[in-house]
Amino acid sequence: MSGAENVSSADPGDQLASVAALRRLADQLEDAAVEQAMRAGWSWPRVAEALGVTRQAVHKKHAKRLIAAGVELRRREND
Amino acid sequence: MTSFDTYLPAILEQAEREAQRDGASTFEVHHLLLAISAVGEGTTTTALESAGLNYQAIQEMFQREFEHSLSTAGVSLASADLPKPTPGPGRPKVGTSVKLALERSLAAVTRKKDLHPAHLLLGVVQAPVGTVPRALALAGISQAELLAGIEQVLADQK
Numbered sequence: 001m002s003g004a005e006n007v008s009s010a011d012p013g014d015q016l017a018s019v020a021a022l023r024r025l026a027d028q029l030e031d032a033a034v035e036q037a038m039r040a041g042w043s044w045p046r047v048a049e050a051l052g053v054t055r056q057a058v059h060k061k062h063a064k065r066l067i068a069a070g071v072e073l074r075r076r077e078n079d
Numbered sequence: 080m081t082s083f084d085t086y087l088p089a090i091l092e093q094a095e096r097e098a099q100r101d102g103a104s105t106f107e108v109h110h111l112l113l114a115i116s117a118v119g120e121g122t123t124t125t126a127l128e129s130a131g132l133n134y135q136a137i138q139e140m141f142q143r144e145f146e147h148s149l150s151t152a153g154v155s156l157a158s159a160d161l162p163k164p165t166p167g168p169g170r171p172k173v174g175t176s177v178k179l180a181l182e183r184s185l186a187a188v189t190r191k192k193d194l195h196p197a198h199l200l201l202g203v204v205q206a207p208v209g210t211v212p213r214a215l216a217l218a219g220i221s222q223a224e225l226l227a228g229i230e231q232v233l234a235d236q237k
Contacts, residue, residue: 014151017213021148031164069165
C-alpha cells in the first residue's frame with residue numbers, strides 16, 4: 001500500500017484495528033527475521049542497520065530471547 | 080481469601096502462557112479470554128458455551144479478526160511467511176487492554192470481596208472497542224447477548 005487512503009474501509013474502528021494488527025504482525029516478523037539473520041551469522045550492527053535502529057535497541061529487544069534459543073551472537077562480522 | 084483471590088492469579092498465569100505461545104511480549108485481553116476458557120471455571124464456561132464459545136472457537140475467532148484487520152490494510156498473513164520465532168524466556172508483561180478489563184470488572188461490584196470469576200469475563204466482554212467486540216461480530220456472536228448470559232450466571236450466584 002502507498003498510503004492511508006488505501007486502507008479499504010472508512011470506518012475508524014477498522015482502520016485502528018488494522019494498525020494494531022499490523023503492529024502485532026511487524027513484531028512477529030521482526031522476531032523471526034532477527035533470529036534468522038543471527039542464525040545466518042549476521043552481526044548485531046548489521047542487523048541494527050538493516051532495521052534502521054541502534055545496535056543497543058536491537059540488542060536490548062532480542063538478546064535474551066536469542067541466547068535462550070541457543071543462537072550464537074556476533075558482535076562483529078568477523079567474530 | 081475469596082475464590083476470586085485464587086482465580087485471578089491462575090487466569091493471569093494462563094494468559095501469560097497464551098501470550099508466550101503467540102510469541103507476544105505482552106498479554107492482551109484476547110489472551111485473557113483464552114485463559115478464562117482454558118481454566119474452565121464452571122460459571123464462565125456456562126456463559127461462554129451459551130454463546131457457542133469454547134477454547135478452540137475463541138482461538139479461531141481471534142485469528143479471523145487478526146487476518147481481517149490485516150486485510151483492511153491490504154496485507155495477507157499468507158504473504159508474510161517466515162519461520163516462527165523462538166519465544167522469549169521472560170514473562171510477558173500485562174497489556175493495557177488487560178488493565179482496562181480488570182478496571183471494568185472491579186467497577187461492576189461495590190465491594191471487592193463480591194468479585195466472582197464471571198466478573199472477570201464481564202470486564203473482558205464489556206470492551207467497547209478492540210479485538211474482543213470485533214472478533215465476536217465477525218463470528219456472528221452478539222456481544223449484548225453474551226453480556227446478558229454473563230449477567231445471568233452472576234445473578235444465579237446471589
